[in-house]
Amino acid sequence: MSIVLVGGGPDTTRSPAVVAPFLETCRSTSVEHVAVLLTGSAHIAARFAWDYLELLAPLDADVRVVPLDGGPVAEEIRTAGALLVGGGPTPVYREALAPFAPVIQERVAAGMPYLGFSAGAMIAATRSLAGGYRLSGVEVCSQECSEELDELTVLPGLGLVPWLVDSHAAQAGTLSRAVGLVEGGLCPEAVAIDEDTAVVLENDGAVRVIGSGQVWWVRADLDGTRVGAQRA
Numbered sequence: 001m002s003i004v005l006v007g008g009g010p011d012t013t014r015s016p017a018v019v020a021p022f023l024e025t026c027r028s029t030s031v032e033h034v035a036v037l038l039t040g041s042a043h044i045a046a047r048f049a050w051d052y053l054e055l056l057a058p059l060d061a062d063v064r065v066v067p068l069d070g071g072p073v074a075e076e077i078r079t080a081g082a083l084l085v086g087g088g089p090t091p092v093y094r095e096a097l098a099p100f101a102p103v104i105q106e107r108v109a110a111g112m113p114y115l116g117f118s119a120g121a122m123i124a125a126t127r128s129l130a131g132g133y134r135l136s137g138v139e140v141c142s143q144e145c146s147e148e149l150d151e152l153t154v155l156p157g158l159g160l161v162p163w164l165v166d167s168h169a170a171q172a173g174t175l176s177r178a179v180g181l182v183e184g185g186l187c188p189e190a191v192a193i194d195e196d197t198a199v200v201l202e203n204d205g206a207v208r209v210i211g212s213g214q215v216w217w218v219r220a221d222l223d224g225t226r227v228g229a230q231r232a
Contacts, residue, residue: 015196017232091149129164
């Protein structure tokens with residue numbers, strides 16, 4: 001199992017180290033086929049695929065862009081040696097991939113590398129943040145981050161990591177949303193990831209941070225809500 005969750009999109013991922021663990025695992029396990037799952041039709045997915053393909057260029061593998069709208073999603077998830085889930089509208093990714101959550105869990109647990117960018121990182125959680133910018137009517141982040149949802153909305157995700165994930169933390173100010181989620185009892189633990197930064201969940205369960213930014217861990221305990229930053 002190797003899970004890499006990136007706090008932004010490929011356009012904001014400047015540090016090669018951010019995707020290095022995914023590439024290294026693909027090489028060490030002789031992955032021949034990487035599926036890149038992107039929202040939209042084949043035409044739309046192709047428009048946004050180039051930045052992802054550039055990051056995967058060092059791999060000697062068959063990299064296939066798979067549109068979630070009309071693409072062979074089920075077949076690719078079953079047969080790919082590694083999976084990349086891109087950024088974009090989080091609710092669309094979650095809804096499209098929810099039916100495949102059990103097989104994705106099974107394949108990742110068996111060793112399939114998973115790389116998620118922004119939305120692809122957020123839906124990796126057992127309970128994933130779909131969007132929203134208010135908690136009980138009070139704003140906790142910018143409406144621009146809401147995904148067109150009003151109240152903070154947490155729904156079942158892919159079940160790959162136990163903590164809720166938010167992205168673009170420092171750049172979009174979503175740390176306050178992660179704090180609100182924990183304070184409001186919507187989750188016991190959340191991690192907000194900066195752009196150009198990733199959380200890596202290793203085979204032995206160890207967690208490390210790579211990239212130029214920080215990740216922000218928000219946890220509920222007996223004394224209230226605690227926030228701590230972790231750097232590479």
